[in-house]
Amino acid sequence: MSTTRVDARGLSCPQPVVLTSKAIEGGAESLEVLVDNEVSKENVIRVAKKNKMQTSVREEGPDIVVEIKK
């Protein structure tokens, strides 16, 4: 199963959420969302939870990666 990678770094609210939602609606079952701030991280996690998906967070240099799985 391939992982969809969404680069939402530097984008202002609500674009990280819109991109994540679109990827989930597009059928992605495993995705990694790249963000660079706490607010985007919180918002992306909230979307994932609404879609009843699991999340985990890891840091990648200065960026934050939110891993989302069914």
Added chain:
Amino acid sequence: MANPFASRTGIIVVGVAIGIMATLLQYFGNPPNMGICVACFERDIAGGLGLHRAAVVQYIRPEIIGFVLGAFLAAMLAKEYRPRGGSAPLIRFFLGVFAMIGALVFLGCPWRALLRLTGGDWNAVTGLAGLAAGIGVGVYFLRSGYSLGRAYAQKPASGYLFPVFMAGLFLLLVFRVAFAEGGPLFFSQKGPGSQFAPVWVSLGAGLIIGAIAQRSRFCTMGSIRDVILLRDFHLISGVAGLVVAALAMNLILGQFKPGFAGQPVAHTDHLWNFLGMALAGLAFALAGGCPGRQLFLSGEGDLDAGIFVLGMIVGAGVSHNFAMASSPAGAAAFGPAGVIVGFLFCLAVGLTMRERAR
């Protein structure tokens, strides 16, 4: 580290706190139904600096200064201070200009629209309906790929500029510097600009609200946008908290006076109340935050939000100098023209700023 303010309970507590503090600020001397109004207070600052000469709305409002500094300190403590910028600053500047023009046709930002509603000013209903309609148009653009592009990290010191600018404004206020005989600085002798709570009360409330709003991401525009776009009720539960608390406080303090006619710093021109706020809502949606949120963001290092705020302050000058700002008598001579030009600008931005790549 968990952020208690980011929870559902957290955002409601913040909304309630803002509702209580805003109505108390009115009780302590701020203008009626204007305990806090980000658009009006930035307009007053523009007047105090002499960017417009509407004699009744000139004062350096400490609440605005407190919002930025409170958010700055909260972001520092939470290690969320992060200077960034470069996402279409000039477009954001003009979005700020037109957001202010729209807000001053209605006579209030979204915060004041809520405070007017809870004070019994039913004209706020058309304003809020307009706000939602404008945000709805913004959501359409967001769904079809609207983006002003990404911001990039900036040098650590660059984020200090906006808080330092605000601190400078505060010094001007404290020392009431007279740069020439008769001003600037200008301070209203009558009208809303002459009505204010004691400086330290205003600053204190501003600092607290700035800090808790930064932690909770409180945003009025975002609350409506998230409902339309995502069916997400997180932010709007905070707004609901504000409305309930402000209504209760207004009833307790005897500040609730229901009706359409004769409401303070308001008019009953429903069409332009609606359209003015629709323009503001669209501009806020395209810029990613209500005017309050833009202040909190500029405090935590968002240079583009700072540009939007400057656009609003300049927009207040434009609005009053060019007879676009409404008065209690109704919409001004050039208010409708300003709103139409603003819509043309915002629609052009919404239609042309697209992210093609997936």
